[in-house]
Amino acid sequence: xxxxxxxxxxxxxxxxxxxxxxxxxxxxxxxKPRDGSLGRYLFHDLRQRPDFPLNRPPGRDARIVVxxxxxxxxxxxxxxxxxxxxxxxRAALAPSFGDxxxxxxxxxxxxxxxxxxxxxxxxxxxxxxxxxxxxxxxxPAQTVTLPDGVIHGFAxxxxxxxxxxxxxxxxxxxxxxxxxxxAFERQRPAS
Amino acid sequence: xxDKIWSRHSVATRSDGQxxxxxxxxxxxxxxxxxxxxxxxxxxxxxxxxxxxxxxxxYIPTTSRDLGSIADPEKRAMVMSMKRDVEEHGIQLFPLGDxxxxxxHVVGPEQGITQPGIVLVxxxxxxxxxxxxxxxxxxxxxxxAAQILACQAIWQxxxxxxxxxxxxxxxxxxxxxxxxxxxxxRIGASGAIGHVIEYAxxxxxxxxxxxxxxxxxxxxxxxxxxxxxxxxxxxxxxxKDRPFAPSGAAWDAAVAQWRALPSDPGAAFDxxxxxxxxxxxxxxxxxxSPQDVAPVDGxxxxxxxxxxxAQRERARGALGYMxxxxxxxxxxxxxxxxxxxxxxxxxxxxxxxxxxxxAGRKVHPKVEAWVVPGSTQVKLQxxxxxxxxxxxxxxFAWHExxxxxxLGTNGDLVPPGQRCASTSNRNFxxxxxxxxxxxxxxxxxxxxxxxEGRLADVRTMMERR
Ligand code: SF4
Numbered sequence: 001x002x003x004x005x006x007x008x009x010x011x012x013x014x015x016x017x018x019x020x021x022x023x024x025x026x027x028x029x030x031x032k033p034r035d036g037s038l039g040r041y042l043f044h045d046l047r048q049r050p051d052f053p054l055n056r057p058p059g060r061d062a063r064i065v066v067x068x069x070x071x072x073x074x075x076x077x078x079x080x081x082x083x084x085x086x087x088x089x090r091a092a093l094a095p096s097f098g099d100x101x102x103x104x105x106x107x108x109x110x111x112x113x114x115x116x117x118x119x120x121x122x123x124x125x126x127x128x129x130x131x132x133x134x135x136x137x138x139x140p141a142q143t144v145t146l147p148d149g150v151i152h153g154f155a156x157x158x159x160x161x162x163x164x165x166x167x168x169x170x171x172x173x174x175x176x177x178x179x180x181x182x183a184f185e186r187q188r189p190a191s
Numbered sequence: 192x193x194d195k196i197w198s199r200h201s202v203a204t205r206s207d208g209q210x211x212x213x214x215x216x217x218x219x220x221x222x223x224x225x226x227x228x229x230x231x232x233x234x235x236x237x238x239x240x241x242x243x244x245x246x247x248x249x250y251i252p253t254t255s256r257d258l259g260s261i262a263d264p265e266k267r268a269m270v271m272s273m274k275r276d277v278e279e280h281g282i283q284l285f286p287l288g289d290x291x292x293x294x295x296h297v298v299g300p301e302q303g304i305t306q307p308g309i310v311l312v313x314x315x316x317x318x319x320x321x322x323x324x325x326x327x328x329x330x331x332x333x334x335x336a337a338q339i340l341a342c343q344a345i346w347q348x349x350x351x352x353x354x355x356x357x358x359x360x361x362x363x364x365x366x367x368x369x370x371x372x373x374x375x376x377r378i379g380a381s382g383a384i385g386h387v388i389e390y391a392x393x394x395x396x397x398x399x400x401x402x403x404x405x406x407x408x409x410x411x412x413x414x415x416x417x418x419x420x421x422x423x424x425x426x427x428x429x430x431k432d433r434p435f436a437p438s439g440a441a442w443d444a445a446v447a448q449w450r451a452l453p454s455d456p457g458a459a460f461d462x463x464x465x466x467x468x469x470x471x472x473x474x475x476x477x478x479x480s481p482q483d484v485a486p487v488d489g490x491x492x493x494x495x496x497x498x499x500x501a502q503r504e505r506a507r508g509a510l511g512y513m514x515x516x517x518x519x520x521x522x523x524x525x526x527x528x529x530x531x532x533x534x535x536x537x538x539x540x541x542x543x544x545x546x547x548x549x550a551g552r553k554v555h556p557k558v559e560a561w562v563v564p565g566s567t568q569v570k571l572q573x574x575x576x577x578x579x580x581x582x583x584x585x586x587f588a589w590h591e592x593x594x595x596x597x598l599g600t601n602g603d604l605v606p607p608g609q610r611c612a613s614t615s616n617r618n619f620x621x622x623x624x625x626x627x628x629x630x631x632x633x634x635x636x637x638x639x640x641x642x643e644g645r646l647a648d649v650r651t652m653m654e655r656r
Contacts, residue, residue, distance in 0.1 A: 017505050018380050018480050022619040027598040031250065031265040034225050045621045068501060070381035073414060074619060076316040078225070078332035096384055099416055100316060104332035157207035157348075171229070171334070174342050177203060177211065181344050184202040184213060 020074035039087030072101035293566020303433025359469035367402030478509035537565030554586035555644030
């Protein structure tokens with residue numbers, strides 16, 4: 001897992017609401033091995049349309065997704081994060097996210113940022129005219145800088161932030177707290 | 192009720208406020224290869240093999256019980272690696288051919304593994320199903336599943352609470368599926384993000400456990416973390432004598448504990464919604480989100496009348512994909528395929544309801560119709576009742592248990608452009624195959640559609656009897 005600090009990159013704008021994880025990677029590719037090449041199935045069915053923005057620059061080289069509300073809702077498939085990651089994406093900006101995706105993302109070095117709807121609309125508006133414009137995400141400072149220079153401060157769990165900045169893994173951390181789990185099991189009434 | 196279960200399972204709290212939640216039971220399906228890979232890479236063992244149950248459902252064929260008939264070697268490998276992984280770690284498995292095999296969310300309740308007050312997790316979003324028995328049950332990703340295998344606990348942010356109170360009485364031909372479609376139509380596909388929904392009120396109390404499972408199953412389609420129904424006598428009667436339910440003195444002790452679970456009167460919720468289902472018609476989806484619902488006797492909505500510009504755009508796109516025009520009567524929408532199955536609606540009660548509609552009738556000649564029971568138990572029970580004959584005589588294909596056309600991971604797909612009346616839970620673009628068009632509905636409505644070759648109001652079909 002790469003460390004995440006500052007990312008300045010162009011974005012893939014997908015203004016629709018409720019883009020579900022079945023769109024991000026269709027169910028029929030879920031058996032594909034997780035070998036770093038899942039990016040080729042990213043938005044597989046949408047990509048059949050030649051005008052889908054992922055098919056050409058700047059979308060093809062984008063590293064940030066800017067989407068409408070409830071991005072990545074639906075299925076729990078972690079493959080959705082892996083496919084985004086393997087394609088080169090490291091962050092998504094949307095007014096809201098599917099809960100399970102949000103958790104999955106943070107565990108895989110991918111930063112989901114919830115933006116106020118008005119600001120999200122403003123950003124989508126800017127990208128509609130000039131899709132090549134870059135967005136800057138500064139995780140240590142917890143800011144997003146829009147192409148027009150507007151700066152948005154975002155909130156993030158201190159723990160998740162730490163994991164992302166240091167490329168750390170939650171599993172190791174949980175293993176370090178095994179004694180507490182064992183103690184919990186001992187004091188628990190048998191059921 | 193949620194508070195009680197949550198606090199009893201809280202092991203520790205982290206600096207950011209997330210809570211380490213103890214997991215009583217983990218359900219495993221045939222998509223877990225990435226989770227076991229994590230254990231293997233790090234040399235970790237499963238902490239409590241006896242707290243997991245594995246059953247293949249997603250990648251298996253439903254026309255035979257022969258793994259060799261899975262043509263795609265990668266899909267076959269998913270089922271095989273599951274067998275190897277769980278055997279290596281000593282986890283109980285209900286393999287293909289075992290009478291206990293089925294869709295993981297049908298098997299858990301059916302075997303009595305799902306019990307009131309427990310925390311149950313599975314790397315699948317429809318784990319919300321199990322909340323129907325008063326368990327706190329939610330879906331996770333594969334990284335989290337690996338962590339549960341190794342540690343038996345998982346970090347979770349405490350969700351907010353929401354109560355959906357449902358008044359009124361269902362009319363004939365109106366089922367739990369119609370209730371939950373109406374709820375999602377009301378609150379929207381993101382209406383419950385970050386919340387655990389507790390369903391309550393007379394219309395929920397009147398539902399069987401099967402019906403409550405259908406309601407809780409689709410909580411995730413409203414964005415919820417989980418759905419819950421307070422356990423009551425209906426729940427206890429359902430669980431009694433199930434293979435993994437407590438028995439003898441332990442049963443009485445368990446019931447006494449379970450009775451103390453429901454929310455205290457006057458318990459506060461972060462959000463409350465009230466819905467009256469008196470006069471509710473059977474509901475059918477017209478679009479590509481489960482919130483796109485209309486009564487079966489209504490019309491396809493007109494995006495131009497929608498006030499929110501984003502909604503309008505989305506609805507236009509959905510109608511384009513679905514090949515529908517605004518104002519068209521729902522009953523004029525002709526269909527090519529019917530799928531009665533999935534963890535939403537493949538239990539015995541669902542098949543009985545559909546069989547009542549089908550009995551003595553024929554599937555429309557241009558329609559290909561399938562029944563895929565949710566578990567081998569359900570299949571055997573249905574066969575004992577002669578339901579398989581009713582379906583087969585009408586022209587339905589009668590399958591083995593599995594996920595099948597719900598998601599198509601096993602290769603069962605709806606061809607591009609074809610329209611499917613489906614009892615599953617997601618009508619997303621391409622969910623049942625590239626270009627496939629899905630209309631979600633109850634098993635009774637799907638049966639009616641199979642006979643008529645178009646969406647049909649099951650209430651009028653029942654009157655014609
Ligand atoms: S039936 Fe469908 S929704 Fe349910 S577990 Fe299987 S694939 Fe998932």
